[in-house]
Amino acid sequence: MDNPVLIPTIAMLVLLFLKVPVFVSVLAGGVLYFLASANLAGQIFVQRVISGTESIPLLAIPFFVCAGVFMNYTGVTKRIMNFCEVLLGTFTGGLAQVAILLSTLMGGLSGSNLADAAMEAKMLVPAMEERGFSKAFSSVVTATSAIITPLIPPGIAMIIYGSIANLSIGKLFIGGIGPGLLLCVAMMVLVSIISHKRGYKPIREHRASAGEFWSALKAAILPLCLPIIIIGGIRIGLFTPTEAGAVAIVYSLFLGFIYHEMRLEDIKTGIYETVTTSASIMIIIGAASTFAWILTKERIPQELAEMMITLLQSPFLFLLIVNIFLLIVGMFLEGNAAMIILVPLLAPIATHFGINAYQFAIMFIFNLAIGALSPPMGTLMFVTCGVTKCSMSDFIREAVPFYILLIFCLVMLTIFPIFSSGFIDLFYE
Numbered sequence: 001m002d003n004p005v006l007i008p009t010i011a012m013l014v015l016l017f018l019k020v021p022v023f024v025s026v027l028a029g030g031v032l033y034f035l036a037s038a039n040l041a042g043q044i045f046v047q048r049v050i051s052g053t054e055s056i057p058l059l060a061i062p063f064f065v066c067a068g069v070f071m072n073y074t075g076v077t078k079r080i081m082n083f084c085e086v087l088l089g090t091f092t093g094g095l096a097q098v099a100i101l102l103s104t105l106m107g108g109l110s111g112s113n114l115a116d117a118a119m120e121a122k123m124l125v126p127a128m129e130e131r132g133f134s135k136a137f138s139s140v141v142t143a144t145s146a147i148i149t150p151l152i153p154p155g156i157a158m159i160i161y162g163s164i165a166n167l168s169i170g171k172l173f174i175g176g177i178g179p180g181l182l183l184c185v186a187m188m189v190l191v192s193i194i195s196h197k198r199g200y201k202p203i204r205e206h207r208a209s210a211g212e213f214w215s216a217l218k219a220a221i222l223p224l225c226l227p228i229i230i231i232g233g234i235r236i237g238l239f240t241p242t243e244a245g246a247v248a249i250v251y252s253l254f255l256g257f258i259y260h261e262m263r264l265e266d267i268k269t270g271i272y273e274t275v276t277t278s279a280s281i282m283i284i285i286g287a288a289s290t291f292a293w294i295l296t297k298e299r300i301p302q303e304l305a306e307m308m309i310t311l312l313q314s315p316f317l318f319l320l321i322v323n324i325f326l327l328i329v330g331m332f333l334e335g336n337a338a339m340i341i342l343v344p345l346l347a348p349i350a351t352h353f354g355i356n357a358y359q360f361a362i363m364f365i366f367n368l369a370i371g372a373l374s375p376p377m378g379t380l381m382f383v384t385c386g387v388t389k390c391s392m393s394d395f396i397r398e399a400v401p402f403y404i405l406l407i408f409c410l411v412m413l414t415i416f417p418i419f420s421s422g423f424i425d426l427f428y429e
Contacts, residue, residue: 008032011095012291013332023280026287033294045290052340053282056242057163062244062278064154067226070252073266075259076223077119080105086208093195094203095128096141096236097188103145104152104184105224113372114383117146133200136398140377143360143384143395144402145187147369151180154230154248156366160285161337164343167357169241170234171424175358178419179366183409190405211407222258226251235409235427281336288340296344305349315353319360319414322346323367330371334379338368359420363413364415370406373399419422 012029016022027049034045047407049233069075081102088097099120106116120142150157153173162169196201208216229251230244239247256262312318329338343364372380375396385395413419 004033004036005294005300007036007290008294016332017262022337023283026284026291030287030290030294048290048293049286052286052293055163057169058285059158060154060159060169060242060245061281063242063249064159065157065277065281066270066274067245067248067252069270069277070249070256070262070267071223072119073262073270074223074252074256074257075261077102077106077123079216079219080223083224085166085203085288086212086216089204090202090207091188091192092202093191093200095124095131096133096138096191096195096200098203099124099128099141100145100148100184101186103148104180106149110259111311113146113149113369113380116149117143117380117384120146120388121384125388130425131201131203133397135388137194137198139384139388139390139395140399140402141187142352142388143189143373143380144378144399144406146384147366147373147406148180148187150184150365150369151176151183151362153177153227154244155365157335157339157368158361160339161343161361161365162241164340165347165357167363170231171358171428172361173231173234173241173429174423175362175420176287176365177423179362179409179413182412182419183406185346186405186409187402190401194401204229222255230428238310268269268369284334284337285340288337292341292344295341299361300345304345305352308349309352312353315355317415318349318353319355319363323363323410323414326364326367327370327374329380330368331374333371335365335368335372338371339364356417356421356423359413359417362420363410366410366413370410373406374403 008029011032012025015025015028029094030045030048034040034042060077081098084098084101085094088094088101091097102124103116106119121139125135125138125142128141129135149155153176155176156171158172158176159169161167162172226248230248233239233247234244236239253262253267256266308318308321312321326338326342329342340378346364347357347360351357372378375381375392381392381395384390385392
């Protein structure tokens with residue numbers, strides 16, 4: 001098939017393999033397409049990049065990024081980690097279990113898996129090594145548990161997906177709770193088995209007393225209320241998901257005031273981090289949305305849909321092929337960019353096969369989250385190993401059981417829609 005998109009796509013993939021920044025690679029593919037198209041003015045390219053970021057739901061991204069950054073300066077992480085230690089201290093593989101539960105709880109605060117992985121790598125991995133855990137195992141647990149973060153509301157990936165596919169972001173937030181809890185429990189079981197075989201000890205020999213438990217809960221209760229406030233406020237119509245991000249910022253500042261740990265310098269630093277992080281995300285979104293427009297203009301989604309509908313007669317077969325495809329894509333392409341390019345291609349086909357839109361969305365996000373942990377270009381793997389100084393070969397070798405576990409969870413999400421839609425049905429019906 002003679003298609004003008006072929007060369008720009010190959011150029012984009014080559015640049016990605018050469019580790020050129022994602023937004024530069026995607027923009028380069030778009031520029032090549034416009035240079036080769038004599039009937040398209042260059043101004044259209046600029047307009048498409050800008051218009052790709054002009055979406056009200058996308059305003060939630062800088063809001064939630066800012067709230068997550070501020071949370072790191074309020075002492076919230078230490079309080080939640082202490083609560084996790086009190087709760088799971090007697091479990092086999094104590095600190096590794098704490099890392100998993102901490103990621104689950106912090107997912108409702110930070111919304112960013114990379115931020116969560118970097119934070120836990122700095123805080124927990126040295127402590128885990130002191131207690132006899134290997135560096136590779138500690139790094140793998142930290143990186144894998146960070147996959148829970150984009151699933152637990154308010155995940156940034158859900159905001160992007162909802163804005164692209166025109167789905168309720170509030171329902172996506174709630175739909176991520178089931179998969180997040182499934183992965184949390186499955187990881188805790190696996191870590192318990194591995195820790196038992198290797199002799200990794202619990203943090204404490206005796207269960208925490210009622211006084212210790214209530215003391216730890218009292219310190220952590222205010223930050224733990226944030227996800228409840230966000231979901232509850234969206235559900236009863238008190239505010240939109242975008243406005244929920246602004247509420248999260250105000251709440252994080254309130255916690256900083258209550259705990260007396262946030263200084264004016266921290267607020268300035270937090271705003272700077274928010275601007276740089278949000279800018280990098282929005283540049284990728286603008287570049288990727290331009291490439292998605294190019295694909296749509298060349299009727300690639302329609303041709304792909306017609307081909308898959310002709311070849312595939314079963315919804316399950318379609319989901320199987322999509323899973324394999326997304327796992328491979330996630331190894332090479334940044335998750336947000338992959339989402340913006342591929343959601344317009346694949347979501348309509350899923351709708352044609354009668355697949356629940358929210359199940360497909362969560363499955364899509366989960367696939368790309370696994371890709372972020374996978375070689376050769378897994379961002380979670382690079383961030384975690386960069387902080388812990390763990391070699392890539394040791395990390396990959398130690399991660400094999402966790403990759404198997406993640407595939408198992410993906411199969412469960414694919415076969416049983418209740419994991420994704422169960423909480424949505426409970427909250428909205």
